[in-house]
Amino acid sequence: MIKNIIFDFGKVLVDFDQRYLYHSIFDDKSEMEYFLNNVCTHDWNSSMDLGKSCADAVKDLQAVYPKYSNEIQTFIDKWDVMLGDILKENVLVAEKLLKSGYKVYGLTNWSIETIHHFYRKCPLVNSFHGIVVSSEEGVIKPNAELYKILLERYNLKAEESVFIDDRIDNIETAGKLGFNTIHYQENTNLEELLNTLRVYT
Structure with a gap:
């Protein structure tokens, strides 16, 4: 599940x-x-x-x-x-997931000196259950170590998790670690793809 x-x-x-x-x-x-x-x-x-x-x-x-x-x-x-602008449909999906009782996390490659610009645009992430930022860990995706930091820090199981990313190399690493994955691309309907994995908002 x-x-x-x-x-x-x-x-x-x-x-x-x-x-x-x-x-x-x-x-x-x-x-x-x-x-x-x-x-x-x-x-x-x-x-x-x-x-x-x-x-x-x-x-x-x-x-x-x-x-x-x-x-x-x-x-x-x-x-x-x-x-640019927040991707409103995806942010809305994240908000629905939180309200539905799912645990929601962030795993991102980002400089600690610039990520505040994103946090300002997308305050919903303050409600996430945890965030791992590459620059704070000294390792970046698709290195498996960054994913393992997330799993260990928040006591998660990869097989109970869905990882969503726009880069196929990051998706491939996640798949090898046992994550369910969604390769997000322009015009992807995120909510529909989550439903195929029995994730309902």
């Missing part, structure tokens, strides 16, 4: 896209794409999710790409612009 629902945050409970910021900074779209794919990359952002300070991450990247020094600094100075 499913007792626990575990949400990733970015692109599951809240929209996030670096282009929300950088489309107004770069006149040339192709240069913007080059910058996002080769300078402020996913791996670089992940270093902050692992616990590296934003200031150090920016400084180190500016040393490699001095041409883009200002644009790199802007990543931190205007980080909140990259965070």
Whole structure:
């Protein structure tokens, strides 16, 4: 029987896209794409999710790409612009789950220096039964250790839990650990997929 629902945050409970910021900074779209794919990359952002300070991450990247020094600094100075609206339908599902008696948790890759922007947009997470943030643990998904921290800290069983994430590599790790999983993508009807797992709101 499913007792626990575990949400990733970015692109599951809240929209996030670096282009929300950088489309107004770069006149040339192709240069913007080059910058996002080769300078402020996913791996670089992940270093902050692992616990590296934003200031150090920016400084180190500016040393490699001095041409883009200002644009790199802007990543931190205007980080909140990259965070879009909450995904209202999914947040409503989370609220229903809480009211229905399920235990609801968060498991997210996020920098401790920027996650307050999300908490401000989505105050419902204050009602979650627990949250594990990668930067506080020094390990990120899809590393199985982060999932194990959640399980052990809150005394959960993977087979009694549903894990929801937008990244397939994170879903695959969860599946190997015994979680029920939902790979959330754009236009996914989360409530319907939960119902297929006999989770009813």
